[in-house]
Amino acid sequence: MFHSPRPLVAAAAVPIAFGRAGVLRPPEPRFSLVVDLSQNLFSARWWRGLATLTALVTGVSLLAPQMGPLPAGTPVAEGPDQARQEAALAVGALSRGSATGLTMSEGPLARPIASAPARQSRTLSLVVSPGDRLARLLSRNGVRMADALHAAAMIRAEKALPAPGTTLSLRLGAPDAAGQRPIEQLHYRARLDLEIEVSGGETGLRVERRAMNLDRTPLRIRGSVGGGLYWALRSAGASPAQAADYLQAIGGSLDVGSEVMPGDRFELVVAQAKSADGRTVSEGLLYAGLDRSGGSDLSLVRVPIGGRLQWINETASPEPVRSGLLAPVSGPITSGFGGRMHPILRFIRMHKGVDYGAGWGAPIVAAADGQVIRAGWAGGYGRQVRIAHAGGLVTSYSHMSRIVAEGGFVRRGELIGYVGSSGLSTGPHLHYEVLKDGVPVNPLGVTLVSRPVFNDKLMAAVRARAKALRGL
Known part of the structure; x- marks a missing residue:
């Protein structure tokens, strides 16, 4: 018996219900205005998408503003009401009181001109910036280079150059062919009691000093x-x-x-x-x-x-006043004065001062009033400051991270530097020494004796001065 081959199944059979089979079909697409016109040409969905696109383009073209050339010419006041309104806003001829500088309507008393004439005089207010030079400042603001250099040279000769922040009042004359202007007047306050004025004329520039009286009542x-x-x-x-x-x-x-x-x-x-x-x-x-x-x-x-x-x-x-030396840094004493095992060299060695245990960057102050005689690198002592005091006494501060007092007189308690570990040092600390006539002594046993440098005559003058000042 001849059997024909099984036909191909066009759609997969899936169970619809118990004991039944059906064919799987693609779901119906939802309604959408978004249509891909490159697919399903000339179908109902395609025609609907084309109609939507046409409607959108037509709507945009109808709502777009009209593009065309702008009207030329100057608008003229129309009617007496608009003319009265423009007159109230001072839009009119100078002969009628219009002085605002606004654009005026063209009329029998007002005609447009091709270019405005240059001002015959110009007034400026300039402020001197840090690092600015007077001649360069004047030239940058339109002054003739010859006048700028001449004015700066005259003021420099008077030793009255303006300091940064000074305000200069400058009046310039008519411009030349290159657009630069001569100086008619330059005026500023050089000091509280001095004014400087540079004026120009046919004979050239001249400078004038004006001293001002001051009230010096304290x-x-x-x-x-x-x-x-x-x-x-x-x-x-x-x-x-x-x-x-x-x-x-x-x-x-x-x-x-x-x-x-x-x-x-x-x-x-x-x-x-x-x-x-x-x-x-x-x-x-x-x-x-x-x-x-x-x-x-x-x-x-x-x-x-x-x-x-x-x-x-x-x-x-x-x-005479007796007092001890001020502790140069806040911290405990970690090593005293006398012989000790050196922490780096590892042999018994004379320790000529005391060590203060303090953290890196701790402030170091002067132990007493004195004159800084050394501030810099000192070999194994690292960064060091030495201060000379009365009676042949010298204090020394070593292993500093930074030095503040590099010279001059310092007062008791004044900052001179910061704790560090420079030179031969195992960690941050202050090595503090006191020398008497060049010989190291124990800093903890030193007492200063300050003798007054004033006498009875000076004290009488001090008392008279204090009485006068209190009586103001």
Whole structure:
């Protein structure tokens, strides 16, 4: 019996229900305005997509603004109402009071011109920047190069060049063919008591110095200490610099943080100069007084002694004052004065000072008033500072990470550097030595004896000066 071959199945048979089979068909697509016109050409879905695209293009073209050339010409006022409105806004001829500089409507009294004429005079206000040169500043703002160089040379000869931040008032003349202008007048304040004016004319530039009278009456500030001395000074009218000078002045005689109490009264007199136009410049502290409720009062006057200014208390005693050296750094002593096993060389060696254990970067201060005689690298001592004091005494500070005091006079407690480990050192610390006439001595047993350098005649002058300043 002949059997025909099994026909190919066009669709996979899947169970529809128990014991039944069916054919899997693709799901009907949902309705969407998004149609790919490259597929199913000329089908109903394709025609619907084409119609949607056509409608969108037509809508955009209808809603787009009309593109065309802008109207040319100057609009003219139409009607009496618009003319009155423009007259109220000062849009009109100068003969009718229009001075705003706005564009005026063209009319019988106003005609457009091809170009505006150059101003015959020009006034500028210039500020000198740091690092700027006067001639370059003037030339950059349109001054003829010859005038700029000449004016700068004359002012330099007067030793009155403007400092950074100075405002210059400059008036220039008519421009030449190259567009540059001559100087008609240059004026500025060189100092509080000096004005400089450079003027030009047919004979060329000339410079004039104008001295100004100053009122040099000192300023007196008084007040009471409240929660803190610094802020009490600021509240009384002292500037930050004046308050700092006052604290430094009395800080040499007492501990400001612990010995100044609420209720104490302070007084300071500051030198100042005041010009006729109200400008004021402070010139330094002259007097520092403190009335204390729990201790002796201070009445300090600044006088020149030994080539430098020092604060002297009018009640100072001429008796010698004995005091120990100030500890140069905050920290424990890790190695004392005398023989010891050297931590690096590993043999018994004389330790000429004491070592303070302190962290890297801890501040180091001067143990007493003195003159810095050495500040730099010192071989195995690393970075070192040496200070000479009265009586042939020298203090030495070694192994520093950074030096601050590189020369000059330093006061007791003044910062001179920071702890480090430079030179032959096993770690950060301060090696501190004291030498008497060049011989190392134990720093812990040294006592300073300071003898006053003032006499009875100087003290009489100090008391007279303090009385005069308090009486202002």
